Amino acid sequence: xxxxxxxxxxxxxxxxxxxxxxxxxxxxxxxxxxxxxxxxxxxxxxxxxxxxxxxxxxxxxxxxxxxxxxxxxxxxxxxxxxxxxxxxxxxxxxxxxxxxxxxxxxxxxxxxxxxxxxxxxxxxxxxxxxxxxxxxxxxxxxxxxxxxxxxxxxxxxxxxxxxxxxxxxxxxxxxxxxxxxxxxxxxxxxxxxxxxxxxxxxxxxxxxxxxxxxxxxxxxxxxxxxxxxxxxxxxxxxxxxxxxxxxxxxxxxxxxxxxxxxxxxxxxxxxxxxxxxxxxxxxxxxxxxxxxxxxxxxxxxxxxxxxxxxxxxxxxxxxxxxxxxxxxxxxxxxxxxxxxxxxxxxxxxxxxxxxxxxxxxxxxxxxxxxxxxxxxxxxxxxxxxxxxxxxxxxxxxxxxxxxxxxxxxxxxxxxxxxxxxxxxxxxxx
Ligand SMILES: Cc1cc2nc3c(=O)[nH]c(=O)nc-3n(C[C@H](O)[C@H](O)[C@H](O)COP(=O)(O)OP(=O)(O)OC[C@H]3O[C@@H](n4cnc5c(N)ncnc54)[C@H](O)[C@@H]3O)c2cc1C
Numbered sequence: 001x002x003x004x005x006x007x008x009x010x011x012x013x014x015x016x017x018x019x020x021x022x023x024x025x026x027x028x029x030x031x032x033x034x035x036x037x038x039x040x041x042x043x044x045x046x047x048x049x050x051x052x053x054x055x056x057x058x059x060x061x062x063x064x065x066x067x068x069x070x071x072x073x074x075x076x077x078x079x080x081x082x083x084x085x086x087x088x089x090x091x092x093x094x095x096x097x098x099x100x101x102x103x104x105x106x107x108x109x110x111x112x113x114x115x116x117x118x119x120x121x122x123x124x125x126x127x128x129x130x131x132x133x134x135x136x137x138x139x140x141x142x143x144x145x146x147x148x149x150x151x152x153x154x155x156x157x158x159x160x161x162x163x164x165x166x167x168x169x170x171x172x173x174x175x176x177x178x179x180x181x182x183x184x185x186x187x188x189x190x191x192x193x194x195x196x197x198x199x200x201x202x203x204x205x206x207x208x209x210x211x212x213x214x215x216x217x218x219x220x221x222x223x224x225x226x227x228x229x230x231x232x233x234x235x236x237x238x239x240x241x242x243x244x245x246x247x248x249x250x251x252x253x254x255x256x257x258x259x260x261x262x263x264x265x266x267x268x269x270x271x272x273x274x275x276x277x278x279x280x281x282x283x284x285x286x287x288x289x290x291x292x293x294x295x296x297x298x299x300x301x302x303x304x305x306x307x308x309x310x311x312x313x314x315x316x317x318x319x320x321x322x323x324x325x326x327x328x329x330x331x332x333x334x335x336x337x338x339x340x341x342x343x344x345x346x347x348x349x350x351x352x353x354x355x356x357x358x359x360x361x362x363x364x365x366x367x368x369x370x371x372x373x374x375x376x377x378x379x380x381x382x383x384x385x386x387x388x389x390x391x392x393x394x395x396x397x398x399x400x401x402x403x404x405x406x407x408x409x410x411x412x413x414x415x416x417x418x419x420x421x422x423x424x425x426x427x428x429x
Contacts, residue, residue: 031355032057033059033126034050034057034058035060035125035127036050036131036132036133037117037133038132038290039062039091039102040068040135041340042133043323045340045344045426046344047061047094047100048094050350051100052347053348053351058101060100061091061100061101062103063103063104064106064120067090068089069088070420072336072420072423073087076371077161078158078203079203080169081202084161084162084165091428105119105121106120107119108120109295115127115319117130129319129320130321131321131347131350132321132322133324134289134290134292134324135290135325136288136289137290138285138287139285139288140285142285143259144260145262145264146264151285152164154264154281155184155262155283157282157284158199159284171280172206175214175280177214178211178214179214179215180276181279182269182281183196183199183217183218183284184259184284186285187286188222190334191287192335192336193368194226194231195370197228200250201231201371202372204216204235205238215247216247216249217249217278218248219257219271219276220250222252222253227370227400229402231370233402251271256271256273257271269283288302288303288304289326298317298326304328305322306328310362310386311345312327312346312349321346324339324343329391330392331391332382337365337423338366348360361385362385362386364383365382367380368380369415369419371416375409376409377416379415381397383397
């Protein structure tokens with residue numbers, strides 16, 4: 001059932017997403033020091049919205065890079081519709097407009113008793129509250145023949161934007177006429193559930209224009225994926241899916257899509273369904289919370305960070321809040337939109353706790369747009385609340401309807417482009 005505009009606005013307001021973004025004065029007194037580690041989607045949003053919720057608190061953001069490249073729309077960079085510059089954002093506004101101290105360094109440990117974090121280049125920082133948003137890291141070595149070296153040179157994942165995105169682009173452009181581009185999709189849970197299928201779609205679109213006899217093969221350890229009904233309908237409409245000339249072949253677990261081993265030198269992936277030789281291989285491995293979360297001892301046995309779902313305070317270490325992909329967030333997908341929603345909830349909770357107030361009941365949102373081609377978009381939108389320390393989806397959720405109107409997917413593609421701009425501003429500007 002599609003979400004009505006009224007319901008969405010109500011939920012956005014409850015999630016704090018509609019707070020005004022006025023320029024704020026620098027912190028006045030000592031109302032506490034919050035250190036935020038990781039200046040990606042979650043960390044940057046938390047820094048900005050904490051300032052809006054707690055003007056007097058000192059806020060320090062620790063992030064090694066002096067620019068952030070969003071994975072959002074990195075698939076467009078891979079197929080040449082955008083440049084890396086279009087997905088690159090700076091920390092200038094967080095510094096100048098929101099009075100946040102940004103330190104470009106890596107956190108390498110902390111002392112939860114003394115409440116200090118250790119920086120790589122030396123030095124410690126004291127904190128009253130810590131917010132950690134370290135994202136994900138890849139699990140290498142899950143199948144024979146696939147390791148870090150193979151991932152960095154021969155079979156890139158492109159699941160962190162930057163050099164890997166450009167390597168994927170180069171490999172795509174080198175696929176010979178009639179060749180095969182093969183993707184190994186990851187098992188759940190992973191960052192951006194629709195991301196692999198958007199990428200495969202955009203590669204098919206690229207082939208249609210530049211290499212029309214080439215083909216996309218997806219080996220999948222799953223039997224279903226998010227938005228799979230509108231994705232497959234769009235593949236039928238655009239790429240001949242379910243016909244002998246289909247440009248996309250999706251091999252789910254039930255048909256032997258699970259990979260057993262790879263031979264990187266020969267360009268062969270051995271799956272349960274047999275051996276697949278390809279001219280370019282995009283191997284997206286299983287994932288876990290970012291390495292920092294392990295270093296700080298914030299993870300559970302599954303490799304993710306359990307949190308109190310109302311405040312995102314770690315269930316393992318007090319006064320540490322974990323948000324974004326690294327956190328255990330039940331029904332919420334690991335997406336930038338989720339990280340942004342969670343950051344707002346954690347920022348408000350931290351502001352409340354520092355001021356001696358009890359944090360309120362959060363409402364959170366996720367909207368994921370995917371492009372099946374430049375002019376064909378699909379989306380899913382969900383609203384979440386917390387029940388018995390579990391995040392659940394409300395029934396008022398929406399997946400793009402399948403209609404006969406060409407305007408419907410075209411409008412969604414336009415919304416996607418506009419959304420990326422306004423969303424990035426919400427996090428970084
Ligand atoms: C191809 C692709 C497309 C996507 N498209 C979308 C989309 O359309 N919509 C959407 O909502 N989501 C999308 N996503 C998902 C989105 O990118 C992630 O869910 C989001 O970035 C998660 O935010 P985060 O803060 O948890 O992690 P990140 O944004 O990855 O931030 C983590 C930060 O932590 C820093 N860090 C790590 N270790 C340390 C340390 N030791 N010290 C200091 N800093 C550290 C890193 O440098 C990084 O900046 C996409 C992902 C992919 C791969």
